[in-house]
Every structure is written in C-alpha cells, then in structure tokens.
Amino acid sequence: MSSWGSGQRPITIAILAMGGEGGGVLADWIVAVGEQAGHHAQNTSVAGVAQRTGATVYYVELYPPGHARTDNTRSEPVLSLFPTPGEVDVVIASELMEAGRAIQRGFSTPDRTTLIASTNRVYSMDERLALGDGRVDSNTLLEAAHLGSRRFIGADFMDLALRSGSVISASLFGALAGSATLPFERSAFEDAIRASGKGVGASLAAFASGFDAAQQPAPQPLRTPAPTGNGPVPVAIGLRRPIDPAEEAAAAAQARREQLAISDPASLVGPALRRHAARVADHFPAPARSMLLHGVVRTATYQGPAYADSYLDRVARVAAFDTADEAARLTTEAARHIxxxxxxxxxxxxxxxxxxxxxxxxxxxxxxxAPGQLLNVREYLHPQLEEIADTLPAGLGRRVARSTWFAQLVGKLTHNGMVVNTTGLVGFTALWAIAMFRPLRPRSLRFVREQEAIDAWLDQLLAAAATDVELAREIVGCQRVLKGYGATHQHGRESFTTLLEQADALLGRDDAAATLARLREAALADEDGATLRRACAELAAPTALASPAR
Structure with missing residues (x-):
C-alpha cells in the first residue's frame, strides 16, 4: 500500500449501509474529521435499491495537506466520485452480507483493504423470498471477510449501538477510529460527533463501544471437525465469540422449559389447557412433549381448546408408529407440521x-x-377474490369464487391495493371486525378444504408408516412447501400434490425416503415448480426406475 503521508494518493473509504442506519451521517463525520485536520475531503453516494436488495454506497476520499503543486497547475486535487475496485483502503459494512457484496465487487481486497463489518444479519429479499431456507451461511460470509481483506474487524456493531440507544453509524465510526487506519487521534473523531449536535451522548457511548470492539480479535467461522470417510466438512451456523450473559440465561431458561415439558407439562400452559397438558404427559413420548405443548398452545390460540383436542387426536394417530424410536422423531415432526x-x-x-x-x-x-408520541402504522394490503371467498361460509364461498361479476368488482376496488391505518379508528375497527369472524371460521370454505386435505395427508403418511417409517417422516416434511398466499400458495399446493403422488409411487423402494427428500428440496428451489418437474422427469427415466425393490 502506498504511504498516505507521501501525498501521492488520497485515503479512500467506502461505506455500505442501508436506509435508516446513518450511512450518510457516518460519511459526514469522516469528512469533518479530515477537514479539521486540513485534508481535502469529498463525499459522494450511490443509492441502492429499496427493499433490501442492495445498500447505498457512500464514498469518501481524503487527500493529505501540504502537497500543493508549484508548477502553475491546480493546487487542489481532483478526487474520484466512485470507489474503484482494488483501490479502496477502508470498507465499512453495516451488515455481514454487505461485507460479502463489497468483496464480490472488488472493493475489499487482501492486499490493501481494512474491512470493518457488523456481523449481524438483515436478510435480503432473495433470502426472504426463497420457499425453503434461503439464508446464506454466515460462516461462509465470515470466512470471505477474512480472506478478502488485509485486515478484518468484526463485531455486532448493531447490538452495540442499540445498547447505547444510538444507531449503527456511531459504533462503526468508533470501530474506524479504533482500527487506527486513519492518521487522526480519537479525540478528533469524538469532536466530529459533538459538532453534529444531535444525540451526542448516545452517539459517544456507541462510539466508545465500537472503539473497544475494534481492539478485540475478529470473530472466526465455526466449523465442526471433519467426519470420517470422504464426505464434505459440515459447517456449523454461528460465530465464535464471547458468550453473552443474556443469551446464556435465555438458553438456560429454554433448557429448563424443555425439561419441564417432560416432567411437568401442565406447568407450561394456562389453566384452560391443563387437561391437554395432562394428555400430552400420559399418552405421548417424552422427546415430543415440548413440541406438542407448543402445538397445543398454538392451535388453542388459533381456534380454541376444542381445536387443540383435534390437534392431539391427529398427532396420536402418528405416535402409534413411533414406539421403536427413542427420539420419537416421527411424532415430533408430525406435532410440528400438523x-x-x-x-x-x-x-x-x-x-x-x-x-x-x-x-x-x-x-x-x-x-x-417516545412515550406519548403519536405513531401511525399503515398496512399495504392487496386482497384477492380467493381470499374473500375462502373466508365466507363454504356454500356461499364456492358461489362467490365462481362469480364473474364479483371477481370484476373485487379487481376494480383492489387492483391498486389498499392502505389501512392500523392505528386509526376506521382502519383498526375494520381489522378488528375481520378478526371477530374467528368463531365462524370452522364454517368457512378454506377451513373445510384445509381439514379435508390434512386428513388425506395423514391417511397417506400412516399408510406409508406401516411399512416404511423413514418415508412417512419425509411425507410429514412435505408440508413445508405449503406457504404464502395467492399464486405462491397455489404453486405450493401443486408441488405438494406432486410430492404426494411421487411418495405413493416410491413406496416399497429402498431409496424411497432419500428420493422423496430430494424431490422436496427441488420443490423448494423455485416458486413455479420447474425444478421439481425436472427432478420428476429424471426420476421417471428408465435408469432411475432400475432401483431394486424391497
């Protein structure tokens, strides 16, 4: 790296931050520090795309003083408006994925860049929209941060800022000061915060936390020991860091709840559900009790104690096939997905x-x-004909779903969506009125259809469990593809139907469970089912059908 004191090149800093995180304020603070020290400073920004598909990139260049030209050419340097790949000295990322983006775009390089990144995650739209678990492994990002920078400084700067009542820009500013990559004293950074005049106390507290965090070793990816044989090395999700006392206490409390679910289930539910808890303790295997209690509370909250009885009746049908499994895996998974x-x-x-x-x-x-401060919450809704028909009594719902004029009316009223103020009298009352239809839900078209589908699914997995418990467990897991609403839910239902058809065809094969698991992952790969259709076509090929039967 060229010496910053030589005056041959500016100090280059790229900041990747999302809306509301104070990236612009952070850039302004850096400019203020540089100008106070006599540097020529320039700050520009390139806006990212909304809805977390990319962060705004703020770019700062600081040119050291005392290097004016004496040959009648311009005495002020011409600074760049955008970061150049391979030419960035410091990259600051407000989130771990943004650190990965900086490396991918060439902003952070192992020969030059000090990478300062928060290890918290704010999931991108691609991750959220995935039908399955679309999250990028944090360990992969963390490993890239180490390999893609000359020096990596990482901590949960978001958490440090929140603890101080500030925003992440202040703790990242402290980390920048603590990294000692800029030729300025700590007091100069703190003076820039004071000069801003807004939230000074909280910002200085977050700054101090970030400064101290920069002195600690950067977190390392967690990896489990290599397995025997030639299999791949599995990667554990998480970061190697000091144990937070609050997290340790929460984990201990969860462990106590798990133990109570086995020894005294009734202590974990309210009086109205004590009867259900007693049934769980008396008639279900111990490893599944915690999941069952969660299911009891969830179904009772959703539709009442009688619905929780129906829930336990359904799980009980499955539990009869789990007697030989000490971990009660089939019962536990069935309790969750039902x-x-x-x-x-x-x-x-x-x-x-x-x-x-x-x-x-x-x-x-x-x-x-603040207490007493007015707050408005606006919901952006886009109701469809199917959702309206599904809420109506079954007979009326079927007629409405087939009505052309009603479909046109709904389309005309809602084609641009609706904005409902949840905190306003009219908006809250409208949502409250819809919620009050809960006692009538069992008569609705959607309820009738869903209960029939659940029972048919249970019948199929129980038939499979009689000869292949592993296949039955995979049939339980097929429920994962049923999610969302509208077109997404329709595609999911189509994929679900295809998976159950394949499960019937696979029954009796030695690789039935593994094959259905592979097909389920294919169904979760995309929304339109293209990957699943290809997988089914490959399965139907003559070579695939040559698998030996039991």
Whole structure:
C-alpha cells in the first residue's frame, strides 16, 4: 500500500449501509474529521435499491495537506466520485452480507483493504423470498471477510449501538477510529460527533463501544471437525465469540422449559389447557412433549381448546408408529407440521396479528417512539377474490369464487391495493371486525378444504408408516412447501400434490425416503415448480426406475 503521508494518493473509504442506519451521517463525520485536520475531503453516494436488495454506497476520499503543486497547475486535487475496485483502503459494512457484496465487487481486497463489518444479519429479499431456507451461511460470509481483506474487524456493531440507544453509524465510526487506519487521534473523531449536535451522548457511548470492539480479535467461522470417510466438512451456523450473559440465561431458561415439558407439562400452559397438558404427559413420548405443548398452545390460540383436542387426536394417530424410536422423531415432526398446517394464514388470522398489542408495541419500540408520541402504522394490503371467498361460509364461498361479476368488482376496488391505518379508528375497527369472524371460521370454505386435505395427508403418511417409517417422516416434511398466499400458495399446493403422488409411487423402494427428500428440496428451489418437474422427469427415466425393490 502506498504511504498516505507521501501525498501521492488520497485515503479512500467506502461505506455500505442501508436506509435508516446513518450511512450518510457516518460519511459526514469522516469528512469533518479530515477537514479539521486540513485534508481535502469529498463525499459522494450511490443509492441502492429499496427493499433490501442492495445498500447505498457512500464514498469518501481524503487527500493529505501540504502537497500543493508549484508548477502553475491546480493546487487542489481532483478526487474520484466512485470507489474503484482494488483501490479502496477502508470498507465499512453495516451488515455481514454487505461485507460479502463489497468483496464480490472488488472493493475489499487482501492486499490493501481494512474491512470493518457488523456481523449481524438483515436478510435480503432473495433470502426472504426463497420457499425453503434461503439464508446464506454466515460462516461462509465470515470466512470471505477474512480472506478478502488485509485486515478484518468484526463485531455486532448493531447490538452495540442499540445498547447505547444510538444507531449503527456511531459504533462503526468508533470501530474506524479504533482500527487506527486513519492518521487522526480519537479525540478528533469524538469532536466530529459533538459538532453534529444531535444525540451526542448516545452517539459517544456507541462510539466508545465500537472503539473497544475494534481492539478485540475478529470473530472466526465455526466449523465442526471433519467426519470420517470422504464426505464434505459440515459447517456449523454461528460465530465464535464471547458468550453473552443474556443469551446464556435465555438458553438456560429454554433448557429448563424443555425439561419441564417432560416432567411437568401442565406447568407450561394456562389453566384452560391443563387437561391437554395432562394428555400430552400420559399418552405421548417424552422427546415430543415440548413440541406438542407448543402445538397445543398454538392451535388453542388459533381456534380454541376444542381445536387443540383435534390437534392431539391427529398427532396420536402418528405416535402409534413411533414406539421403536427413542427420539420419537416421527411424532415430533408430525406435532410440528400438523400444528403449522392447522394454523394456516387466512384473512382472519392476518387481521388478528396486525392489531395485536404486542405487535404494535414492537413497532413502537423499533421506531424508538417516545412515550406519548403519536405513531401511525399503515398496512399495504392487496386482497384477492380467493381470499374473500375462502373466508365466507363454504356454500356461499364456492358461489362467490365462481362469480364473474364479483371477481370484476373485487379487481376494480383492489387492483391498486389498499392502505389501512392500523392505528386509526376506521382502519383498526375494520381489522378488528375481520378478526371477530374467528368463531365462524370452522364454517368457512378454506377451513373445510384445509381439514379435508390434512386428513388425506395423514391417511397417506400412516399408510406409508406401516411399512416404511423413514418415508412417512419425509411425507410429514412435505408440508413445508405449503406457504404464502395467492399464486405462491397455489404453486405450493401443486408441488405438494406432486410430492404426494411421487411418495405413493416410491413406496416399497429402498431409496424411497432419500428420493422423496430430494424431490422436496427441488420443490423448494423455485416458486413455479420447474425444478421439481425436472427432478420428476429424471426420476421417471428408465435408469432411475432400475432401483431394486424391497
């Protein structure tokens, strides 16, 4: 790296931050520090795409003083407007994925760049939209951060900022100062914060936390020991870092709840569900009790204690085939997926979730609204004909779903979507009224259809369990493809139907469970089912059918 004191080149800094994280403020602070020290400074920004598909890139160049030209040419340097791959001295990323993007784009390089990145994750749209688990492995990103930089400084700077009541820009600014990559004293950085005049106390506290974090070793990726044989080395999810006392306490509390689920299930539920807890303790294997209690609470909250009885009846049918498995894996998975399916998302459930006090309190806390400060929450809704018909009584819902004029009316009223103010009288009352249809849900078209589908699914997996418990477990897992609403839900249902058809065809094959698991992953690979169709076509090829039967 060229010496910054030689005056031959500027100090180059790229900041990758998302909206609301103070990336512009961070860039302004850096400029203020440089100008106070006599440097020529320039700050530009290139806006990213909304909805977390890319961060805004703020770019700062600082040219050292005392190197004016004496040959009648311009005395001020011409600074670049954009970062050049391979020519960036410091990269600051507000999130681990953005650090990966910086490396991918060539901003961070092992021969030059000091990479300062927060290890927290804010999942991108691609990760969120994936039908399966679309999250990028944090260890892969962390490993790239070490390999793709000359020096890596990493910590959860978001958490440090929140603990100080500030935003991440302040803790990242502290990390920049603590890295000693810029030729300025700590006091110069702190003076820039004071000069801003806004939230000085909280910003200085976050700055100090970030400064101290920069002195600690960067977290390393967690990897499990290599297995025997020639298999790949598995990667554990997580970061190697000091144990947070609060996280340790939460883990201990969870362990106590798991133990109570085995020894005293009734202590984990309210009085109205004590009867259900006693049934779980008396009639279900111990390893599955914690999941069952979660399912009881979920189904009872969704539709009442009688619905929780129906839930336990369904799981009990599956548990009869799990007697030889000490881990009760089939029962545990069935308890999870039956509860998820029984508590499907309809308009009643969505309305109820949106007006919950806990949800509104969470929005207030996230927005950092002061006590007594007014807060408006606006929902952007796009109701479809199917969702309306599904909420109506079964007979009426079927007629409405077939009605051309009603479909046209709904399209005309909602084609641009709707904005509902949850915190306003009209908006809250409308959502409350929809939520109050909960007692009528068992008569709705969607409820009738879902209960029939659940029972048919259970019949199929129980028939498979009689001869192949592993295949039955994979049939349980096929419920994962049923998610979303509208077109997404329709595609999921089509894929689900295909998977169950394949499960019937696979019954009796030695590789039935493994093959169905592979097909399920194919179904989760995309929304339109193209990958699943290709996988099914390959399975139907003559070479695939040559697998020996039992």
């Amino acid at each position: 509860a998820l399916w029984m508590c499907y998302q309809d308009t009643i459930q969505v309305a109820l979730q949106k007006i919950r006090r806990r949800r509104l309190d969470g929005v207030r806390a996230e927005a950092k609204a």
